[in-house]
Amino acid sequence: MSVVTSPTPSQSSSSDTLKALRYRFSAKLFLSELLAKNWMEPIVPFTLMLALLGYFAATVPGYLSVDNLQQMLNLFAEIGLVSIAMGFVMISGGIDLSVGAIFAVTNLAALIMFKIFGWPVPVAAVCTLLLGAGLGAINGWLVGYLKARPFLTTLVTLIILRAVFDMVSGRYATDFATSDVESPAWDFLGAGRILGVPTNAAALLLVIVIGHVYLSRSRWGWHITAVGSSRKAARHAGIRVERVLFGAYVLSGVLCALAGLFYAARQNSAGSDTGQGWEMQALTAVVLGGISLAGGRGTVFRACLGAIIVFLLINGFVRLGLEGYLTLSALGLVLLIAVGVDVKWAKNRGKAIQKIYVNPTWLKLPPTPSITRGSDSPFAENDRLSHAEPIGLGEVEGPEDVILDRQDRLYTGTREGWILRFSGPNFTHREIFARIGGRPLGMAFDRDENLIVCSGGMGVYGVRPDGEVFKVTDETNRTWGKLNDDSRLRLADDLDIAPDGKIYFSEATIRYEMHSWDMDGIEGRGNGRMICFDPATGQTRTIIKNQRFPNGVCIAHDGQSVLYCSTWLCKVFRYWIAGPKKGQVETFTDNLPGYADNINRASDGGYWLALAGIRSPAYDLAMRNPDFRLRMVKEIPRDEWLYPGLNNGCIVKLDANGKPVESLWDPSGALHPAVTSMREHRGWLYIGGLENNRIGRVRLDGADPDWTGQDSYWGKPSDQSGRREN
């Protein structure tokens, strides 16, 4: 099935075409969707890293040579590991300032175990890692179980460990130099190469890959992120917060110990400044990489990215001949700026996206037809709905769509996410037929009398005659090249079922949710689409993209085409699914006086069309002024916005060719404001409304008293074999 793009509204002049184009493609739209992407955040540090690399490659001769790169990797690996350690703790919502000290102490311990005690390398390595885990466990116990403040606590452990390091290292300094213990394994750790990559760098790569999988694909990793995002929510979800925090610090300790081990093997001695200030380096690195101070946001890659930047900077400072204390100062400055940006960005990101998310576009509607009472217009106002009989008055909240089954029972979806069923004489017996969830909107019965329902926020679901709910589909194919992942169904609106069983349904908008659908009206953009679910293959495909709020869907009486309404265009389209014009879209009805909602079959071969609201000249004008609407959205409170007039509507009867014939009104709006659906059944018309507190019904004079939608779609019960009635 080919994908067709939307037919643009009929243009009267070339300037209109230009305007439509100008507002159809919006850089802001692109930007707002870009900002909402998770991978957008490390883009800035990544660019910075490339710029630094480029700068040094251009200025330092031989910078990109294999030798230099190997050497730099060798130097970088340990600080990279320590930064990842810091990253893990930061993502868990804490901070570990003792990473440098743990690194130093484990480095010393590895040296002592190997050089002085002469332990075999594997034993020394395992003991080093265990020591790191133990030191991390102290932090984890203090922070996780004793609930001490991570910043000050780890600062104090930093002081204590540093003092211990100074005491012990002074004692052994000369012994390291004179020790003659040697081992190929030790040398491999310190100076070996794996496929040309230094051993410690290879270990770093391994840690990055494993750490990434751990953090983003495993349950424990998710727990760390969850605890960092919101401790309260994590606790409510049953996560043992204390244990997760403890684990994060232990992990940090182990990674620092790993770094310490490699450093020991590489240097074979412990200088008094080992790991000094590394906590600041690591902290600057992870914040630069975009791991939020607030916790819960960040990846292993980002920690490493930041570490590379800091490493390159310091390396560059050293090459520039900058004094050590100035390097420290520069680091402090970079940290301050990075944290400032992080804080401001975390606070205002949502606001920034919100500010530029709404992107009104240009939309020109033809002059509105007359609705004057007493005129010969088919839309002339009358009082034919003013005497509608109420059903379930006060017992139903927001019956968007209504439908009846073969036993004359009336079904409707409600705001609570329920399907209600009214039965008995005068529909006085109310029962909850099913609880789907979401916001049940359009409904249709399939051949097997399953009730198929579009549920806003969830997708398309079905209810078997015994009330059992099942999922039909909740996703479609993703549009290539689109930033927003549009594969999930956000706002499935209405559906109908073709004779071959395929379910055609509309998704009103992919940019807004059920609770903000009205924003889509302000925007007026082609954000919706028509989708088809094929039960034979189980596949869901988008068939028509970029529709302006596609709403009601109805299979034509002959089963050859799908009629669908575009609410903001006040128009009904016909999409051919069979016959010579298969795959084409054409206008079925144009220039309606109001916003088309649901459309359903009528007994005489025509169609019933609900107009949820009536157009007004002021709003039509506003739709031709996108900048005006943008200012409105930005500058005045929501309850003062100019909205489409959705307070009052009517029902329009179309003939088989889409020509309006007559209309039914409740101009007072007392019984049926905003009519969103109607269903003909045995000579009665049943009326639903998105915000109404009742279902209404009016008798239709001259309508076939035996006609039902079930028979029209699936034939009379006696001749089930027949595919269609006509």
Add this chain to the structure above:
Amino acid sequence: MTQADIAVGRRQSAGSRRKLQSQELAILAIAALLALIFAVTLPGFATINNMLTLARSVSVLGVLSLAMALVVIGRGLDLSLIASMAAGAAAVMALLGAGYAFPVAVLAGLAVAMAIGLANGWIIAFIEVPALFTTLAMSLLVFGVARFAFKTVLVYPPTDAHAFLFLGQGKLFGVPMPIIVFAVTAAAMHLFLSRTTPGRFTYARGDNPEAARLTGVDVRRDIIISYMLAAGLSLLAGLVSASATASMNLQIITGTMIFDVVLVVVLGGVSLVGGRGSVLSVLAGALLIGVLLNGLTIMNVNNQMQDVVRGLVLLGAIILDNRLHPRDEETARQGD
């Protein structure tokens, strides 16, 4: 609110005040006990000379702790106090050496310290960077700039700067000047915190910044002012310290002295959650630390071991503070 409610409220506040004082008293008692033990076990501890040494050694720390208390009561933290102290005092000495008059040099030093405080306060109040990060990064920044500006680690005053040297080495009525400076600062700080509107607003801000803001307190302005005041006080401490030793080592900026300051403040009961504690807390904390350090020095414990001991005591104090004044750690921001 009924009469009974008011009575209950009064009782509660009276109860919490008693509890706070009890922490200060407990610390004082521990200090006394420790002093008693040292007096019995350490020869040379319980002498007038040593007591004066103790008081003098504690007075610089005490003035710094008063500055820190001012910030912490307003729910902040200033890890750059040592930086503003060292940079300011070094600036004063450099200007004295260049031949400027004492008041001019002090004003210039004050300007340096206050500028650091202003930068801290502005970043914390307006950019809303957590105080810990701001002041930690600021002290690194100041260290580098100061090293660069003074071209040396050790800065000395000219030997003829009598007014300056009197501040640390002189005596008034037989009492060493550092002790007098500490006492006067403590008295002034007590009056400020307990008797003036800005002082009471500091507690209001520390208790609940949002409520203070809604009440009409200009929280951002007050934050900036409190960091500037703290920096100014740290300069005073710096002058006393530099004068007493006739030098200022810029390396102390990156040292562990700031943790002694935090230790004094937290030990005495100026909780890190803000809004708690008083000058008495600082006095109690300073006394305990003074006795402890003095005793350790007499016992000839090396610096590293002293670091370990102080670290452990601080760790205990933080955990105790956390137990006595639990914060809502589920909603706590990073850097708290």
